[in-house]
Amino acid sequence: MAKNSRQAMIDAAERIVAERGMTALTLKDVQDAAGQANKSAAKYHFGSREGLIDAIVEARMTPANLRRQEMLDEIDASGSAPTARQAVEALILPLAAETLKREGSFYARFLVQVTNDPALAEFVQKHLSAESFRRVRDLIVGLARAPHDVAGWRVVSIINLSLVTLARWEKHERTEGQTEAIVSDLVDTCVAVLEAPSTATVSVS
Numbered sequence: 001m002a003k004n005s006r007q008a009m010i011d012a013a014e015r016i017v018a019e020r021g022m023t024a025l026t027l028k029d030v031q032d033a034a035g036q037a038n039k040s041a042a043k044y045h046f047g048s049r050e051g052l053i054d055a056i057v058e059a060r061m062t063p064a065n066l067r068r069q070e071m072l073d074e075i076d077a078s079g080s081a082p083t084a085r086q087a088v089e090a091l092i093l094p095l096a097a098e099t100l101k102r103e104g105s106f107y108a109r110f111l112v113q114v115t116n117d118p119a120l121a122e123f124v125q126k127h128l129s130a131e132s133f134r135r136v137r138d139l140i141v142g143l144a145r146a147p148h149d150v151a152g153w154r155v156v157s158i159i160n161l162s163l164v165t166l167a168r169w170e171k172h173e174r175t176e177g178q179t180e181a182i183v184s185d186l187v188d189t190c191v192a193v194l195e196a197p198s199t200a201t202v203s204v205s
Contacts, residue, residue, distance in 0.1 A: 005034070005036055005038070005041055005045070006045045006055075007059075008034040008035070008036070009030050009031065009034045009036060009041065009042055009045065009046075009052070010052075010055055010056050010059050011034070011104075012030050012033035012034040013025060013030045013033075013052050013053075013056055014056050014060075014106045014107060014110045015033070015106045016029060016030065016033060017053075017056075017106075017109075017110045017113050017114065018106035018107075018109035018110045018113065019106070019109070021113055022113055022114065022117050025049060025052075025053075026049070027042035027043060027046075027048075027049060027052065028042075030042050030052065053114065056107075056110065057114075060098045060107045061098075061130070063094075063097075063098060064094040064095050064097065064098050065094070065130045065131075065132045065133065066132075067093075067094040067097065068090055068091070068094040068132035068133070068135075068136060069131065069132040069135075071086075071089070071090040071093070071094070072090055072132060072135050072136060072139070075087075075090070075139075082139060082143065083143075084140075084143045084191050084194050084195055085187065085191050087136060087139045087140045087143055087194075088140070088158070088187050088190045088191050088194060089187055090136045090139070091136045091137075091140065091158065091159075091162070091190075092158075092162050092183070092186060092187055092190065093183070093187075095108075095162065095163075095166065096166060096183045096186075099166045099167075099170055100166055100169060100170055100174070100179050100182065100183060101179060101183075105170055106170070107170075108163060108166035108167040108170045109167045109170055109171065111163055111167070112163055112164060112167045115163065137155050140154070140155050140158070140194060141155060143194065144194050144195075145194075145195055145196070145197055145198065146196075146197075146198035146200070147198060147200065149200075150198045150200045154193055154194055157193060158190045158193055158194065161186075161189065161190060161193070162186060162190065165182075165186050166186075169182050
């Protein structure tokens, strides 16, 4: 089934940012890359460059947030105390599904580019404020073997590690088995980060 013009432009913009960086993203280039003959199509669908960026994040984060919510609800419904692995999986697996496990994805590389641009990080931050992310963040902080402030830093470290790792492997061809192994090892690594003893004694403002 052919993509509609809006989705084709979202996919094209994601690829442009992933491969060439934020400075290369223009509505004209997106229209050309998407094979869009209507020269006002991008303006019509997204309003502006920033609106296009927001649409990309919305398209990828919405299913990730829904899946994370389902995983957290399953943990709650089990009646057992959550484990560090369950918490980390709820954070990482929905994002992995939208990157390494989605054919032709450029989204992890797109996110790395956007989060490194101070002027655009707010677009990602809006989606990191979703209820599912807040829930999993609070869960991870509560499970960390570290003071509260340090636990919060570890969430940031885990997110950054996850994004860079997913972006690193997203651009390489992989078998399904290799993809599963990469994601599994990423979870293992993040669990180790979460459970490591802390020697920090001073808060960083």
